[in-house]
Amino acid sequence: MSAIPASILTDPVARPSRGKVGMASLIMMESCFFATFVVAYLFYIGKSATGPQPRDVLDLGPVIVNSIALFASSYTAIRSFRALAAGAIRAFEGWLLLTILLGGYFIVGTGLEWYGLITQHGLTITTNLFGTTFYSLVGFHAFHVIVGLVCLTGILVLSLRGHVKPRDAGRVELVGWYWHFVDAVWVVVFTVVYLVGRDGGTLTP
Amino acid sequence: MTSLPATPHRLGERRPWTAVVHEWATTVDHKRLGIMYVVTGMIFLVVAGLEGSAMRAQLTFAENKLISPEVFNQLFTMHGTTMVFLMGMPVLLGMANFLVPLQIGARDMAFPRLNAFGFWLFLLGSILLYFSYLGAPGLDGAAAAPDVGWFAYAPLTERPFSRGNSTDYWILGIMVGGFGSMTTAINLIATTLCMRCPGMTLMRMPLLTWMMLVVAILILTAIPVLTAAQVMLLFDRSLGAHFFDTQNGGDAVFWQHLFWFFGHPEVYILILPGFGFISEVIPVFSRKVIFGYPLMVAATVAIMFISLGVWAHHMFVVGLGPFLNSLFAATTFLVSIPTGIKVFNWLATLWGGHIRFTASMMFALGFLAMFVLGGLTGIMLAVVPFDWQLSDTYFVVGHFHYVLIGGLLNAIFAGLFFWFPKATGRLLSETLGKWSFWLLQIGFTLTFGPMHISGILGMPRRIAYYEPDRGWEIWNQISSFGVIFQILAVALFAWNVITSLRSGRRAGNDPWDAWTLEWATTSPPPEHNFDTIPVVGSRRPLWDSKHPEDPDSSYGA
Amino acid sequence: MVGVCAVSHLMLLATVSIDNLEVCTPGVSPTSIFHPAGPAATHLNDVIWLVVGVTAAIGVVVLTLLGVAIVKGRRPAGLSPGAEPTQVFGSNQVELAWTVVPTVIVFLLTLVTVRVIRDVDLTEMPDGALRVQVIGHQWWWEYRYPELGIVTANELVVPVGRKIWLELESADVSHSWWVPRLAGKRDVIPNYQTNTWFQADATGTYLGQCAEYCGTAHAGMLLRVDAIDAAAFEAWSTAQRSTAADPSSAVAMRGRAVFESLACASCHTVSGVSDGLFGPDLSHVASRATLGSGAIDFSEDNVRRWIDNPQAIKPGCNMPSLGLTPDELTAVVAYLMGLR
Structure with missing residues (x-):
């Protein structure tokens, strides 16, 4: 090379970090995926020919506690990444552990809710359209929480072995983006399933 | 990354074949991955082309018994699915893979290993789809390959109507390949946004790169919706869910909405890269700068947005009601405006140029003519009353083959040459x-x-045979006759590739006297693309260096 | 070289014009959309010609421009090798023009479209129309006339000159009801009722076929509408309302016994004899012109062939070969031939 002259650089090109762009793209793609299941849920509200209907079986109490745990985990995650950026590895690990515990609590709570729905109310994915859309949407969200937990746990293990340094804060934060995204999805899922869909379920007798 | 050869491997060099296979199988070089995508895609072009030829053979005579309805239904399903997902997508993503980093002066894609992962996912998906011929009959000897059509309308895809596993192979093959496409899209976005060389602002990127960026965004918007719909269908088929199970309240039209919300942007995912090739080829062989670059970019972005809001024009015969029909007709007409702008800008680029009629340029001109015709029949189909008559007929088949074969395939050949x-x-x-x-x-x-004529005469698509009294036979015979020429053309191209690889004229760095960065490095480029990262001051860095007295940068371009 | 190029474009253009010329000739095909036989199809036909005209005009303009650009774009002889044409980066006025002009054309087309949609896409049954329920099955059509108490299959008999209101439903997968000379197509979707209407302006037989891929025998799911005058329709509907004829001979009597004792009765209805729902109602099957949803003409020979081996005539259809003995076959055919 090269025939290219070092032409006048008229403006410095802003180049964002590829990690951030990649993660943002992944989140955009996931959003479209979840949006489809949300639309399916909304579309089929009140269209189940047979029971049980959402209002009969969905218990708001435990779900609200679960949700608080998940939302709190977003906060602890932020604290944890800030601690890492500041070089406070022990604080980072502590907040990260708390994040994982809160996320784990959410998953256990979801599991218990499903156990109750299946054993007490006989609601499975085959029962009716409510079961079909409910387990798909909530299940995919839970699956994403689990993926997030695996990532966070991996970071924690690496950190305990001394492999995570403050200079990794940028990369660790990308996992944080994913975690916040999973939280944000829950805001939508909670609204659609437990607020909108619960009362809409009475449209059919 | 393990040991890479110090010097770039040149095709035709003698080495143990195991070493060659190992090198290609483990490569993370965007250029090699791109070539593998294109080669695989062209192989599937031949496969799907043969499937199409078999259908044309069957339809040559009315009430022909050459191919049974069961096999015919598999043929059109596999032909459509293969052409869209196993030919169109890999060839275009492969070209994007090869060209985008070179055009923006980068040394590789943003995530090279993810890039390789995407290719192998695509390959796995395509093998899954074709494995259906062996694996799908299962124990009950049901249909071998998928036979539900490429848009796989529910509830024909539900268990009661589609026994065996053929539809599951269709779902899994496309889904796995779709994940591959999505990883490549993420990679393309990150590459174009983050890896540009100094001076390469967004508005200096070559139009092909711009269009690939838009395509990547469309992929990330549209394909997840298809994936989600396929997951729902898979849940229906394997877990007993009821998303599209009409016997238990599921909704067949909902599948159509989801499928076409993916399906229409998919059309633009396929055609926009074609626009990109044309936008590179026409200026170089007209010896003129592209006319109206900013408007071309704007039109591309406009197409991206509009294409997300036109899907129900595939559903005018569903009975969505006058309001929705009118609305989607209007949005569909809208898409013709930016598309028209592009055509006119290409014409203006040609206008007053010094045209060099290379094979590449001729394919590009062929694209223009064919695409205009396909676009005009598209406008006809957007007129809802017209569509009520001609939806799901051979008129539609003719229309989209003008766009995708006469248009896109011409563009692909222009790009390949x-x-x-x-x-x-x-x-x-x-x-x-x-x-x-x-x-x-x-x-x-x-x-x-x-x-177009057999459609106007009332011939629906996807029929394995037809009645002799309909007046369709002669038109079908002409259609079938034309296949011979296409086969010859593709065979000739394959021969051209093989002989040129061995003994084609040496190209040198810049055989076309072109202006974008890929022509500034050697042919083939070294593993790392550029010895020194280029610095650009305009949209046509090589024009600037060849015409220092009259650089583009002095026009702010 | 350039000349050949131009010829090719003329050739491409020719395909559009062939579209226009050939099919104007009536009678070229019984299913041509350019040969409408009722108001629903005529409305569509008018706008179709308008649109074909507009798009053809655009096509001529654009392809001419392309041809001229190619012809004029030949590199002038005697130019020095490095000489390049004037570089034109764009022109706001010109680009504005070819943004605005298409926008105006498209706006007008939208108005025309919306207007025809309003005229043709009815959402309620028009006054005085005859209501018919169309039920799509894999791979045949069931027709019910709720006001007249008639159930029949595959051949829709209607009075000429009267609006027919179709309520479309499916028993299994999606189909599409399309008789091009009478109306545009309308999908027939399970668990989702759609409607359409038509009116035949002249007596006669109008053909079509299912236009949404619906599985193996999709190609054999033909449509047939017989428009007859009001008096004939009156007579036809009286005959259809009556209970199925009793066998008139000993052979036919035995045929009915075979029909009842074997699987026939579990799929087919013959009023007063059986009430199967999977196959077409056979109460008056001998009054029809075709068999197997239009697969073959109705005749004694064909009935025999059909019952003996339906798969040979309509591959993939849901009717099995029951393996009747020649004797049983003769009896059943005799019975069916009497069901007028």
Whole structure:
């Protein structure tokens, strides 16, 4: 090379970090995926020919506690990444552990809710359209929480072995983006399933 | 990354074949992955083309018994699915893979290993789809390959109507390949946004790169919706869910909405890269800068947004009601405005140029003519009353083959003739190329032109045989006759590639006297693309260096 | 070279014009959309010609421009090798023009479209129309006339000159009801009722076929509408309302016994004899012109062939070969031939 002259650089090109762009793209793609299941849920509200209907079986109490745990985990995650950026590895690990515990609590709570729905109310994915859309949407969200937990746990293990340094804060934060995204999805899922869909379920007798 | 060869491997060099296979199988080089995508895609072009030819053979005579309805239904399902997902997507993503980093002066994609992962996912998906011929019959001897059509309308895809596993292979093959496409899209976005060389602002990026960026965004918007719909269908089929199970309240039209919300942007995912090739080829062989670059970019972005809001024009015969029908007709008409702008800008680029009629340029001109015709029949189909008559007929088949074969395939050939020397270091034969060109245009016109007429005469698509009294036979015979020319053209192209690889003329760095960065490096480029990262001051860095007295940068371009 | 290029474009253009010329000739095909036989199809036909005209005009303009650009774009002889044409980066006025002009054309087309949609896409049954329920099955059509108490299959008999209101439903997968000379197509979707209407302006037989891929025998799911005058329709509907004829001979009597004792009765209805729902109602099957949803003409020979081996005539259809003995076959055919 090269025939290219070092032409006048008229403006410095802003180049964002590829990690951030990649993660943002992944989140955009996931959003479209979840949006489809949300639309399916909304579309089929009140269209189940047979029971049980959402209002009969969905218990708001435990779900609200679960949700608080998940939302709190977003906060602890932020604290944890800030601690890492500041070089406070022990604080980072502590907040990260708390994040994982809160996320784990959410998953256990979801599991218990499903156990109750299946054993007490006989609601499975085959029962009716409510079961079909409910387990798909909530299940995919839970699956994403689990993926997030695996990532966070991996970071924690690496950190305990001394492999995570403050200079990794940028990369660790990308996992944080994913975690916040999973939280944000829950805001939508909670609204659609437990607020909108619960009362809409009475449209059919 | 393990040991990479110090010098770039040149095609035709003698080495143990295991070493070659190992090198290609483990590569994370965007250029090699791109070539593998394109080669795989062209193989599937032949496969799907043969499937199409078999259908044309069956339809040559009314009430023909050459191919049974069961096999015919598999043929059109596999033909459509293969052409869209296993031919169109890999060829275009492969070209994007090869060209985008070179055009923006980068040394590789943003995530090279993810890039390789995407290719192998695509390959796995395509193998899954074709494995259905062996695996799908299962124990009950049900249909072998998928036979539900490429848009797989529910509830025909539900268990009661589609026994065995063929539909599951369709779902899994496309889904796995879709994940591959999505990882590549993420990679393309990150590459274009983060890896540009100094001076390469967004508005200095070559139009091909721009269009690939838009395509990547569309992929990330549309394909997840298809994936989600396929997951729902898979849940229906394997877990007993009821998303599209009409016997338990599921909704068949909901599948159509989801499928076409993916399906229409998919059309633009396929055609926009074609626009990109044309936007590179026409200026170089007209010896003129692209006319109205900013408007071309704006039109591309406009197409991206509009294409997300037109899906229900595939559903005018569903009975959505006058309001929705009118609304989607209006949005569909809208999309013709930015598309028209592009066509006019290409014409203006040609206008007053010094045209060099290379094979690549001829394919590009063929694209323009064919695409205009396909676009006009598209406008006809957007007129809802017209669509009520001609939806799901051979008129539609003719329309989209003008767009995707006469349009896109011409564009792909234009691109292949243009960049083949960059990828291999050797030029394709121009004489053979021009023969391929004329044979293809004759074949396209003979095959897909008469389809408009058989559609107007009432011939629905996807029928395995037809009644002799309908007046369709002669048009079908012309269509079938045209296939011969297309086969010859593709065979000639394959021969051209093989002979040129061995003994084609050496290309040198810049055989076309072109202006974008890929022509600033060697052919083929070294593993790392550029010895020194280029610095650009305009949209046509090589024009600037060849015409220092009159650089583009002095026009702010 | 350039000349050949131009010829090719003329050739491409020709395909559009062939579209226009050939099919104007009536009678070229019984299913041509350019040969409408009732108001629903005529409305569509008018706008179709308008649109074909507009798009053809655009096509001529654009392709001419392309041809001229190619012809004029030949590199002038005697130019020095490095000489390049004037570089034109764009022109706001010109680009504005070809943004605005298409926008105006498209706006007008939208108005025309919306107007025809309003005229043709009825959402309620028009006054005085005859209501018919169309039920799509894999791979045949069931027709019910709720006001007249008639159930029949595959051949829709209607009075000429009267609006027919179709309520479309499916028993299994999606189909599409399309008789091009009478109306545009309308999908027939399970668990989702759609409607359409038509009116035949002249007596006669109008053909079509299912236009949404619906599985193996999709190609054999033909449509047939017989428009007859009001008096004939009156007579026809009286005959259809009556109970199925009793066998009139000993052979036919035995045929009915075979029909009842074997699987026939579990799929087919013959009023007063059986009430199967999977296959077409056979109460008056001998009054029809075709068999197997239009697969073959109705005749004694064909009935025999059909019952003996339906798969040979309509591959993939849901009717099995029951393996009747020649004797049983003769008896059943005799019975069916009497069901007028």
